[in-house]
Amino acid sequence: MIDPMVVELSRWQFAATALYHFLFVPLTLGLSFLLAAMETVYVTTGRTIYRDMAQFWGKLFLINFALGVATGLTMEFQFGTNWSFYSSFVGDIFGAPLAIEGLMAFFMESTFVGLMVFGWARLSKAQHLAVTYLVALASNLSAVWILVANGFMQDPQGALFNPDTMRMELASFGELIFSHDAQSKFVHTSIAGFVTAAVFVCGVSAYYMLRGRHLAIAKRSFRMAALFGVLSSAGVITLGDALGFVGAHAHPSKLVAMEGLWEYEEPPVGFNVIAIPNEEEMQNDYALRIPYLTSLLVTRSLHDPVPSADTLIERADERIRSGIEAVTALKALQDDPDDTEARARFEAHQDDLGYGFLVGFYAQDQDPALATEADIQRAARDAIPNMAIVFWSFRVMVVSGLLMLAFFTLAVIFTLRNDVHRQRAFLRFSLLMIPVPFIACEAGWLVAEVGRQPWTVYEVLPTWMSVSTHSVNHLIFSLAGFVLLYSIFIAIEMYLMVKFIRQGPTEHGHATAVAAK
Amino acid sequence: MEIYLLLKVTWWILLGVLLMGLAIMVGMDMGVGTVLRWVGRTDSERRVALNIIGPHWDGNQVWFILGGGAIFAAWPIVYATAFSGLYVVMLLLLWSMIVRPLGFEYRSKLKGPRWRNAWDWSLFVSGFVPMLVFGAAIGNALQGFPFHFEWHLASFYTGSFLALFNPFAILCGLLSVALSVYMGCAMLMIRGEGELYARARGFLDRSALAALALFTLGGIWVVFLDGYQLVQGPAPGVAQTPLQQEVVRASGAWLDNFLAMPLLWLVPGLAYLGLAAGRWGALNDRPQLAWWLGALAWIGVIGTVGAAMFPFMMPSSAEPSHSLTVWNASSSEYTLMWMLGFTVVFMPLILWYTSWAFWVMRGKVSAKHVEADDHAY
Amino acid sequence: MKTLMHFLIYLTIAGLVILLAIILGDYGTWYFAWLLGTVMLVLISAAGAALLDAQEEDEGRRRD
Numbered sequence: 026m027i028d029p030m031v032v033e034l035s036r037w038q039f040a041a042t043a044l045y046h047f048l049f050v051p052l053t054l055g056l057s058f059l060l061a062a063m064e065t066v067y068v069t070t071g072r073t074i075y076r077d078m079a080q081f082w083g084k085l086f087l088i089n090f091a092l093g094v095a096t097g098l099t100m101e102f103q104f105g106t107n108w109s110f111y112s113s114f115v116g117d118i119f120g121a122p123l124a125i126e127g128l129m130a131f132f133m134e135s136t137f138v139g140l141m142v143f144g145w146a147r148l149s150k151a152q153h154l155a156v157t158y159l160v161a162l163a164s165n166l167s168a169v170w171i172l173v174a175n176g177f178m179q180d181p182q183g184a185l186f187n188p189d190t191m192r193m194e195l196a197s198f199g200e201l202i203f204s205h206d207a208q209s210k211f212v213h214t215s216i217a218g219f220v221t222a223a224v225f226v227c228g229v230s231a232y233y234m235l236r237g238r239h240l241a242i243a244k245r246s247f248r249m250a251a252l253f254g255v256l257s258s259a260g261v262i263t264l265g266d267a268l269g270f271v272g273a274h275a276h277p278s279k280l281v282a283m284e285g286l287w288e289y290e291e292p293p294v295g296f297n298v299i300a301i302p303n304e305e306e307m308q309n310d311y312a313l314r315i316p317y318l319t320s321l322l323v324t325r326s327l328h329d330p331v332p333s334a335d336t337l338i339e340r341a342d343e344r345i346r347s348g349i350e351a352v353t354a355l356k357a358l359q360d361d362p363d364d365t366e367a368r369a370r371f372e373a374h375q376d377d378l379g380y381g382f383l384v385g386f387y388a389q390d391q392d393p394a395l396a397t398e399a400d401i402q403r404a405a406r407d408a409i410p411n412m413a414i415v416f417w418s419f420r421v422m423v424v425s426g427l428l429m430l431a432f433f434t435l436a437v438i439f440t441l442r443n444d445v446h447r448q449r450a451f452l453r454f455s456l457l458m459i460p461v462p463f464i465a466c467e468a469g470w471l472v473a474e475v476g477r478q479p480w481t482v483y484e485v486l487p488t489w490m491s492v493s494t495h496s497v498n499h500l501i502f503s504l505a506g507f508v509l510l511y512s513i514f515i516a517i518e519m520y521l522m523v524k525f526i527r528q529g530p531t532e533h534g535h536a537t538a539v540a541a542k
Numbered sequence: 543m544e545i546y547l548l549l550k551v552t553w554w555i556l557l558g559v560l561l562m563g564l565a566i567m568v569g570m571d572m573g574v575g576t577v578l579r580w581v582g583r584t585d586s587e588r589r590v591a592l593n594i595i596g597p598h599w600d601g602n603q604v605w606f607i608l609g610g611g612a613i614f615a616a617w618p619i620v621y622a623t624a625f626s627g628l629y630v631v632m633l634l635l636l637w638s639m640i641v642r643p644l645g646f647e648y649r650s651k652l653k654g655p656r657w658r659n660a661w662d663w664s665l666f667v668s669g670f671v672p673m674l675v676f677g678a679a680i681g682n683a684l685q686g687f688p689f690h691f692e693w694h695l696a697s698f699y700t701g702s703f704l705a706l707f708n709p710f711a712i713l714c715g716l717l718s719v720a721l722s723v724y725m726g727c728a729m730l731m732i733r734g735e736g737e738l739y740a741r742a743r744g745f746l747d748r749s750a751l752a753a754l755a756l757f758t759l760g761g762i763w764v765v766f767l768d769g770y771q772l773v774q775g776p777a778p779g780v781a782q783t784p785l786q787q788e789v790v791r792a793s794g795a796w797l798d799n800f801l802a803m804p805l806l807w808l809v810p811g812l813a814y815l816g817l818a819a820g821r822w823g824a825l826n827d828r829p830q831l832a833w834w835l836g837a838l839a840w841i842g843v844i845g846t847v848g849a850a851m852f853p854f855m856m857p858s859s860a861e862p863s864h865s866l867t868v869w870n871a872s873s874s875e876y877t878l879m880w881m882l883g884f885t886v887v888f889m890p891l892i893l894w895y896t897s898w899a900f901w902v903m904r905g906k907v908s909a910k911h912v913e914a915d916d917h918a919y
Numbered sequence: 920m921k922t923l924m925h926f927l928i929y930l931t932i933a934g935l936v937i938l939l940a941i942i943l944g945d946y947g948t949w950y951f952a953w954l955l956g957t958v959m960l961v962l963i964s965a966a967g968a969a970l971l972d973a974q975e976e977d978e979g980r981r982r983d
Contacts, residue, residue, distance in 0.1 A: 058957060058960070058961055059964070061961060062960075062961045062962075062964045062965045062968075063965075063968070065961065065965045066965050066968045066969060069965075070969060070972070072972065075968070087647060088647065088648075088651075090647075091643045091644055091646070091647035091648070092643075092644070094600070094603075094643045095640040095641075095642075095643045095644060096640065098607070098636060098639055098640050099636060099640065101607060101610050101611070101614075102610070102625065102632060102633075102636045104614070104621075104625075105610075105614070105621045105622055105624070105625025105626060105632070106625045106626055106629055106632050106633065107626070109622035109623065109625065109626035109696075109697060110622070110695075110696045110697075111622075112614065112618055112621055112622035112625075113618050113619040113621075113622035113623070113695060113697070114695075115618075116614055116615070116618020116619070116621060116622065116873070117618055117873045117874050117877050118877070119614075120611070120614035120615030120616070120618050120621070120873070120877075121615045121873075121877055121880065121881055123611045123614055123615065124608070124611035124612050124614060124615035124616075124881060124884075125611075125615075125881075125884050126611065127604060127607045127608040127610075127611040127612075128608060128611075128884055128885065128888045128889070128892070129884065129888050131604050131607060131608075132601065132604045132608065132888075132892050132896075133892075133895070135600040135601045135603065135604045136598075136600070136601035136604075136892075136895055136896055136899050137895075137899075138600055139596070139597035139598055139599075139600050139601055139899060139903075140597065140899055140902060140903075142597070143596060143597040143903060143915075143918075144597075144902060144903075146915075147902050147903065148902065165957075169950070187781070187874070189781055189782075189783075190781050190782070190783055190874070191694055191695050191783055192618075192695070194873075194874040194876070194877070195873075195874060195876050195877045195880070196876070198876075198880050199946065202947075203946045203947050205949075208947060208948070208949035208950060209949055211949070211950070211953070212949045212950075212952065212953045215953060215957075216953075216956070219957075219960065244971065245968050245971055245972075248964075248967050248968055248970075248971045249964040249965070249967055249968050250964070251967075252963050252964045252967040253960055253961075253963075253964040256956075256959070256960050256963065257960060260956060355694075356693060356694075359693050359694070359785075440967075440971075443971065443974050443975070443978075490696075493622075493626035493629070493697075494626070494696060494697070494698050494699070495626070495629060499629050499630070502630065502633075503629070503633050506633060506637060510637055510640070510641075514644065517644070517648060521648060521651055521652075524652075525651075
């Protein structure tokens with residue numbers, strides 16, 4: 026028997042540690058490429074100011090990187106410690122990208138990051154540049170494999186259930202890594218990291234320009250980050266839209282929650298700009314709508330039907346009934362593998378196995394075979410994730426994205442005129458922008474992962490079943506430990522970050538070849 | 543079918559290789575962390591010690607992550623059962639390990655002696671505790687863990703946290719700490735000078751003797767320990783679950799493989815050879831030799847456990863017939879094949895660029911050097 | 920002779936890259952787009968920095 030409280034606490038712990046980890050990851054993804062760009066200018070033009078720049082931002086990169094690595098360890102442990110049924114049930118598929126991530130990306134990243142820091146004097150310019158590029162490439166390759174793993178949870182491609190081993194098994198490696206969900210999610214996430222780094226560099230450079238310090242470095246950093254940022258923020262928006270389009274077809278319950286669509290409407294469907302979803306009544310208490318827009322965004326047409334919560338719940342209800350058959354047949358097969366009747370019954374219903382598991386949460390003894398009519402209805406209602414969280418996180422993310430695009434457009438105008446250092450109001454605004462991409466990234470995580478509920482693997486394995494069979498005390502112990510440690514970490518991190526930003530870059534080089542004379 | 547059998551055994555060997563890589567490389571860094579406060583008396587000596595492993599600790603740590611990833615991918619049910627069953631231990635291991643990156647990265651960023659002292663202690667904890675747990679986990683695996691499965695293979699762990707720290711497990715834990723200190727000191731001797739070098743040699747000497755004694759004691763102990771025997775089950779090359787076999791406990795059963803194949807006695811022999819000759823090398827100021835012989839000792843120690851337990855990976859003391867073995871705990875043939883493909887391509891690459899990184903950073907590290915370098919730890 | 924050698928080596932690399940790009944472009948369109956986009960981002964931002972240096976030198980010369 027699984028204690029519902031353990032499910033709840035495990036979810037909180039995973040969400041908290043993942044969101045915390047995801048504070049550091051985007052900056053690593055983007056800043057590594059910005060460092061590479063800076064060093065490229067240094068190597069090709071020989072102007073040492075770009076080396077100073079690369080070294081200064083490199084120092085901030087490392088402070089951030091250390092925490093990214095540290096908190097990433099937690100994630101790798103946590104699948105086993107807290108989600109052990111999940112791990113054994115889909116490990117055949119999910120474990121592979123994680124292991125390949127270590128083999129192909131993380132090893133490279135970690136080995137070369139050491140050389141990047143310590144190798145300035147020992148490597149030739151070209152070698153060091155190559156090392157920096159490898160760090161950048163590897164950190165993003167890391168993201169590829171993690172998002173392949175995550176893509177499988179969102180839209181399980183290339184996998185089949187094997188009743189003889191009682192688990193999901195990989196059927197096509199190609200389908201797994203080239204799944205559209207994995208691909209589009211990687212591109213969107215990586216570019217979101219680029220935007221984050223660009224805002225960060227612009228913001229910190231603005232701080233120096235406001236103080237009139239390190240002007241040469243600040244102007245150059247700002248220019249590079251602004252150009253990097255304007256293109257990537259445009260990219261993140263278009264890719265976000267594309268991801269929404271891909272996701273809407275693979276994963277309608279998430280779409281329904283993102284857009285606040287309770288009741289079925291004849292197309293074209295309007296877009297809820299602002300709405301107050303009411304979970305009890307299953308309707309929006311208030312909604313400000315733009316006609317036609319949802320249809321255009323989701324189906325790219327005015328005639329195709331758009332999914333809604335009520336139709337999805339109805340479908341879930343049917344699939345749960347069929348899933349119960351699958352679970353009972355599977356159990357019979359487990360007792361006697363030669364039971365041909367049970368095997369035939371299982372094969373007829375196996376697509377709905379996950380729905381059969383879903384209802385177990387409410388059923389007596391957590392046995393789907395004992396589910397009552399009321400249990401089935403409650404479980405079917407659960408097929409729609411918490412609408413308010415998904416709906417509002419989505420809007421926070423979108424608004425932040427648009428805000429950053431506007432910011433970078435202005436930033437590019439000013440920096441191309443080379444008078445950004447005189448725009449004091451804009452510089453102050455740049456400082457205020459620093460938290461925005463981080464908020465957007467966290468909101469994006471919430472949309473993706475809360476929107477996937479009640480499943481860990483969409484329509485295959487429900488969240489409640491995925492947890493380890495712990496007692497509540499175990500979870501209280503670990504949660505307390507994480508809260509304590511992570512609070513100390515963030516305090517130290519912020520302190521060092523601010524200290525080194527205040528201290529500023531060490532300047533050895535000169536701004537221009539002319540000034541050097 | 544025979545391919546599947548071959549893949550299972552290959553992945554069992556690969557897992558062993560990864561555990562050895564982890565023990566040698568991560569253990570070395572953790573050994574430095576363990577003795578840091580004693581091998582370096584002044585702040586500048588400690589900084590030299592940290593900078594000796596500074597360029598490599600991050601890359602080395604990936605052996606650990608890769609080990610975890612490989613267990614997850616190739617032996618998912620072992621990963622799930624071990625990590626959830628040993629919940630408290632795993633969290634202590636994790637917490638002590640995540641302090642380490644910060645210890646390296648942040649320690650020397652500020653000047654205050656209290657700041658640096660605090661990080662030195664945290665480096666001690668994050669060196670000593672993980673190696674103790676690593677060894678103790680292997681010690682417990684030899685005795686079996688109290689777990690069982692439900693019909694759909696959800697695992698239940700019925701043991702307590704404190705029971706994991708039984709005398710035999712602690713002995714194995716201390717052996718692993720001693721070996722890690724040995725390797726750490728060998729590295730400090732390779733790239734250190736003067737006082738630091740001399741003290742590292744002293745610690746190496748003592749840790750080699752301790753490891754020899756603990757390994758011998760552990761070996762004798764195992765003779766009287768309850769081992770596990772696979773009585774019957776599905777053919778090894780068949781896809782199966784851990785619920786289809788019959789396993790019994792028997793005193794001294796861990797010696798069965800050695801008795802059946804006397805050639806295996808060479809494996810523990812490697813451990814003795816490595817430690818004794820390595821100690822001799824270090825005392826005669828040949829630290830490179832001592833390092834490689836230490837690595838050989840690790841291979842011997844982990845190889846001995848593997849040779850004794852095969853085909854068992856995680857025996858169950860609560861329900862011996864639910865024990866996880868090489869035959870029933872692996873991933874599917876298809877996944878193992880793909881993973882093998884990636885390993886064959888990327889493992890040589892990893893070894894190549896890791897050794898290149900060591901070659902680039904070769905040579906002695908001096909206090910003057912560390913003070914002058916803006917990037918030093 | 921040395922130039923010819925370099926030319927041939929780079930030509931081989933270019934051929935390999937095109938081959939890989941065709942495969943990746945077929946199966947992983949998004950990954951391929953990411954690769955191109957990222958290279959473009961890095962190059963444009965590097966070019967922007969070089970442009971700033973040119974602008975400043977130009978301004979400096981005019982002030983003199």
